[in-house]
Amino acid sequence: MSKERTRRLVLAITAVAISAGVLAFLAFGGIGENLVYYWSPTELQGAGDEAIGATIRLGGLVEPGTVERAADGLTLKFAVTDGAASVPIVTNNVPPAMFREGVGVVVEGTIRKDGSFETNRLLVKHDNQYRAPGDGDEMEMEALMESMQFDRSQKAQNGSEDG
Amino acid sequence: MTTSQIGLGLVLMALLTCAAGTPIGFVAGATRSATGLQWTRRLAYAFAFFMLLANLVMQYALITHDFSVSYVANVGSLATPLHITIVSLWSSLEGSILFWGLVLGIFVTAVTYLQRQGHEDYLAYTLGTMLLVGLFFSFMIAGPANPFRSTPLPIPADGPGPNPLLQNHILMIVHPPLLYLGYVGMTAPFAMTVAALLRGQLGSTWLRPLRNWLLLPTSFLTMGIMLGGWWSYEVLGWGGYWAWDPVENASFLPWLTAIAALHSAIVQQRRGSLKAWTSILIMVTFLLTILGTFLTRSGVVNSVHSFTQSPIGPMFLGFLGFCLVGVVVLLSLRIDTLVSEPAEDSVMAREGAFLLNNLLLVTFTFTVLIGTLFPIIAEAVRGVKVSVGEPYFNRMAVPICLGLLFLMGVGPALPWGRSDRRSLRRALLVPLPAALAAMAITALLGGRHPNVLLTGALAGYALWVTLDQVLRPARVRARKGESVPQAIDRSFRRAPRRVGGYLVHFGVIVTFVAIAISANYQVNFETTMAPGQTASVGDYQLTFDRVRVVNEPHMVSQRATVAIARGGKPKGSLEPALNHYPTQREPIGTPAVRSTLTHDLYLTVMNVDEEGRLGLRAIVTPAVSWIWIGVFIMAVGTGICLVPPKKVRVAESAPAMEAATS
DSSP: OHHHHHHHHHHHHHHHHHHHHHHHHHHHHHHHHTEEEEEOHHHHHHHGGGGBTSEEEEEEEEOTTOOEEOTTSSOEEEEEEOSSOEEEEEEOSOOOTTOOTTOEEEEEEEEOTTSOEEEEEEEEOOOTTOOOSSTTHHHHHHHHHHTOOOOGGGGGTSOOOOO | OOHHHHHHHHHHHHHHHHHHHHHHHHHHHHHTOHHHHHHHHHHHHHHHHHHHHHHHHHHHHHHTTOTTBHHHHHHOOTTSOHHHHHHGGGSSHHHHHHHHHHHHHHHHHHHHHHTOSSOHHHHHHHHHHHHHHHHHHHHHHHTTTOTTOBOOSSOOSSOOOSOHHHHSOTHHHHHHHHHHHHHHHTHHHHHHHHHHHHHTOOOHHHHHHHHHHHHHHHHHHHHHHHHHHHHHHHHSSSSOSOOOOHHHHHHHHHHHHHHHHHHHHHHHHHHSOOHHHHHHHHHHHHHHHHHHHHHHHSSTTTOHHHHTTSTHHHHHHHHHHHHHHHHHHHHHHHGGGSOOOOOOOOTTSHHHHHHHHHHHHHHHHHHHHHHHHHHHHHHHHHOOOEEEOHHHHHHHHHHHHHHHHHHHHHHHHSOSSOOOHHHHHHHHHTTHHHHHHHHHHHHHTTOOSHHHHHHHHHHHHHHHHHHHHHHHHHHHHHHTTOOHHHHHHHHHHHOHHHHHHHHHHHHHHHHHHHHHHHHHSOEEEEEEEOTTOEEEETTEEEEEEEEEEEEETTEEEEEEEEEEEETTEEEEEEOOEEEEOTTOSSOEEEOEEEEOSSEEEEEEEEEEOTTOOEEEEEEEEETHHHHHHHHHHHHHHHHHHTSOOOOOOOOOSHHHHHHHHO
């Protein structure tokens, strides 16, 4: 009985150890490729070429005077700024209702070699604590970076993805 | 006395009953004292009674708009309709923890009453453990998450009302209570397992009620998760039902381990093995419900920094740590008392399939857990803000779900214990034509994606085996001369758990197929339309008519009328809306959905510009309805499992045959 039990115990522990190893390998290997980085325009430009290809969630304010709708009515171009750096954005999304110049936005997508940011998820972050852009800009950026998580309620306003 | 004081007084009474009931329960369990058990029972009922009264007082304050109570001042509003005022009890943190207390009271009462006969030596420990959990929650309600604070003067004349997202759909009335029934209900099997470990015995007489008490919250959790997905689909406007959001994952994790425990408990009942493993799974399930509550209620998911802003997060983390240490200590001291009976297990047998099923479910749990916790750990340790993308979860979930579907077919086809190679081959080969037929049908209907074709084939196999297994005892009876309806009726009544179990499998198969189809063949389209313009998506032609503005007491709604035609035939119109709540700066969309059995047409208003043009998102998703139908079938199946088996007074030799096949 005890010999049999020991044998089975060793067998069970080996099985669990092997599967745990395989699992950890699979899970952590997969996480690295599928991480979404939360960056401000300054951080994005600081990352340089490293940023190309990674999924990035970029937060900032819509730079006044940069919003441009293409003639086909589909493509929308604007720039996202944090006061120090500015990133040009291209999207085919219909912007959410509160989208306008100076408003806080979070976009998710990838950066192309020409330095423009292509997104299919565009979300307006119009927190109730927000003040008009101006002297409070730095504080706002901080608050914006804090709240860059898309929660379920905010998926209402962002772009297409398959479920 | 003010309403706040009465409410707090009742919570303190509940706290006192727990503080007394916990030690009395444990001492009564250790000394097997009948008087002690009697007192534990009384205190358990008293706890439930005080929690009920405290909830009624809060409900009264909500309905009468008593803004002197802090919670009412936070979530109440004179303009909110009555039914939403009632459900706003669980619309915000403090209220939901109070409601948690009520649900725990309901479960404590149910366990005390339903297990009143027999099992006395287990019951005292069980109630003691449940009241220990009650002690923590009463403390939270009385202290850090107190909803009965007095509003600072001057008392406002009106409040902001509950979160508009919660006001926007009827599903929000039923989704949270079901989730709570599932979450809180896991306290019962946990406490019963603790009792078994403390007694040092987990025999089949205690396992039977334990399985039922595990099954009940699991089915609530199933319904709760599904309704959450459905709500997300009907309300949030992105056309999907599941996004691997931390909030969703929090409810999914304990569900996975509960399902694993339910399956390993079957092996335990049949073979007498896996006792320790089942106990561990049940305890982990409870720990995951506490972890889930911590994740969703502390704000740690949004930012590690918001976690320290209120004491609630650290308190939950502390309770989680306490439970974890308690479970580990208890297991290490007592696990060898749960001796499994030696069984000649074989991998190529039913128990092998059960083991693989458990391995897959635990792997799934780990995957989701890592993906959910990684961003929190990364931010805490390295100060980097990241999130884990959906592809990570999907990459693991798809093969695991295909594996589970495979086991759902192969497992029940395999006999228990060792068997010879010929009968094995026959059992496994017979359902193959069904698999090939199902794959051919999938391909004919337009399925091209390899995962969809594989899902079709595995579903066909599993369907055949499920149907064969359900009808096997009836076939034996029919061969013995009973009429077919009578044979089916009698065999079903004799073993409702078996029939229910396979019905649950059927529901899972339906859900898996529907998820595979809807995830792979969604058509998504966004456009801006002027009044009178037409656009097409899938086979649909959408004509935008106009936007009308509707004023309601608590909001202003912009409703877009869109005429629908399919293949040239008019199919009525849909009216997606954008709702503006005075207390919110961002409008909230209400999608309009045309559901059919084959597909859904889903319209969301993105925006309405100054010139009256409509920014519209249109999504056509096949088979979505079958996800809800499949889960509904699972719920019915679970209900049947809980029906006690009927002893059929017929002299026959069928039972032996049934035992051999079930």
